[in-house]
Amino acid sequence: MRIDIISVLPELMESPFRTSILKRASDKGLAEVHFHSLRAYGLGKYRQIDDAPYGGSAGMVMMVEPLDRCISELKAQRQYDEVIYLTPDGETLNQKIANTLSTKKNLLFLCGHYKGIDQRVRELHITKEISIGDYVLTGGELAACVLADAVIRLLPGVLNDEQSALTDSFQDGLLSPPVYTRPAEYKGLKVPEVLLSGNFSKIEDWLHDEALKITQTKRPDLLQ
Ligand code: ADE
Numbered sequence: 001m002r003i004d005i006i007s008v009l010p011e012l013m014e015s016p017f018r019t020s021i022l023k024r025a026s027d028k029g030l031a032e033v034h035f036h037s038l039r040a041y042g043l044g045k046y047r048q049i050d051d052a053p054y055g056g057s058a059g060m061v062m063m064v065e066p067l068d069r070c071i072s073e074l075k076a077q078r079q080y081d082e083v084i085y086l087t088p089d090g091e092t093l094n095q096k097i098a099n100t101l102s103t104k105k106n107l108l109f110l111c112g113h114y115k116g117i118d119q120r121v122r123e124l125h126i127t128k129e130i131s132i133g134d135y136v137l138t139g140g141e142l143a144a145c146v147l148a149d150a151v152i153r154l155l156p157g158v159l160n161d162e163q164s165a166l167t168d169s170f171q172d173g174l175l176s177p178p179v180y181t182r183p184a185e186y187k188g189l190k191v192p193e194v195l196l197s198g199n200f201s202k203i204e205d206w207l208h209d210e211a212l213k214i215t216q217t218k219r220p221d222l223l224q
Contacts, residue, residue, distance in 0.1 A: 001104065001155055002032045002078070005144050006070055007111040008049060010035035012141040022149060025158045033148060036074065041066040050114055059115035067110070067121045074108060075125075082128045083108045086140030086147065087116065090129030093147060095170035097130065101147075102154035109147065111140030173222060177210035 005013065016022055017033050025031040042049045043065060050060040071083065081104035091097070101107060110117070110126070122129075132143040152158060154165050169176040180191040194206045215222050 001030070001102075001107070001152070002034070003107045003109060003148055003151075004034045004036060004074055004080075005109045005111065005148075006036045006038055006067070006074075007139075007141055007144070008038045008113050009111075009139060009141055010037050012139075013145050016145045016149065021158060022152055025152050025155060028157060030155050030157050031152045036070060038062075038066055038070055041070040041073075053115060057115075061115050062113060062117040062121075064118040064120045064124075067117060068124060071108070071110070071121070071125045078106050080106045080108045080127075083110065083125050084128045084130055084147070085110045085112060085117065085122065085126045086132070086143040087112050087129050088131050088134070088136050090131040092134070093130050093132050093150065095150075095168070098147075098150040098154060101151045107151075109140075109144045111144050113139040170222075172211075174211040175215045175219060175222070177207045177214065 007013065013035060017026065022031070022033075026033065038049050039047050041047075043063070048063070049066045050062050053059065053061045074080070075083075082101065084107060086109060110121075130143070130147060132146045137143060159165055165171060167176065180195060184191045184196060192206070194202055197203065212223075
């Protein structure tokens with residue numbers, strides 16, 4: 001998979017991709033992430049990328065021309081399965097969206113700033129709009145990192161068996177059951193007997209029941 005990310009602040013996103021699982025994915029050749037600085041496509045001597053909105057409301061708007069030039073140049077080089085704008089008014093990210101995107105080959109992410117992007121960029125290029133939650137960040141960069149992480153960890157070969165994505169919360173529509181490791185008793189708190197029993201079918205049943213109970217308590221909406 002290849003992910004291209006357009007941003008005015010690409011530096012902000014470098015470290016997540018330089019460490020841990022995302023780095024391993026890139027070292028193994030399973031995912032490549034490329035950053036593109038929008039400033040390079042800015043207009044005039046000052047490489048302008050934003051301007052005051054028509055209609056006179058507050059804040060600045062990312063101009064259509066630099067964004068169109070940057071996106072068009074990338075689209076001329078390869079076919080993107082989705083061109084995704086990270087924005088608080090997009091569809092809220094969930095595991096299903098991450099699963100679907102993990103099957104794609106080329107993704108292009110656009111990070112917004114200021115009051116957003118000129119509407120014509122959406123009309124010309126954007127195929128999907130994604131929000132990472134009902135709150136407003138200073139820009140789309142951290143949202144792009146969250147989305148890339150959620151997608152890349154699902155690529156075959158990125159996680160080893162122990163980290164397997166199959167038992168994640170949400171993957172089967174339920175939250176994960178509690179987990180324990182040694183010691184079997186700590187400050188009077190005991191690991192549930194069944195987990196020490198060695199009876200794998202009983203353990204399976206217990207894990208499923210716990211997942212159901214926890215989901216019912218914390219996120220009953222997931223059971224509807
Ligand atoms: N940009 C600013 N806030 C955002 C959010 N919640 N999700 C995605 N992109 C954003």
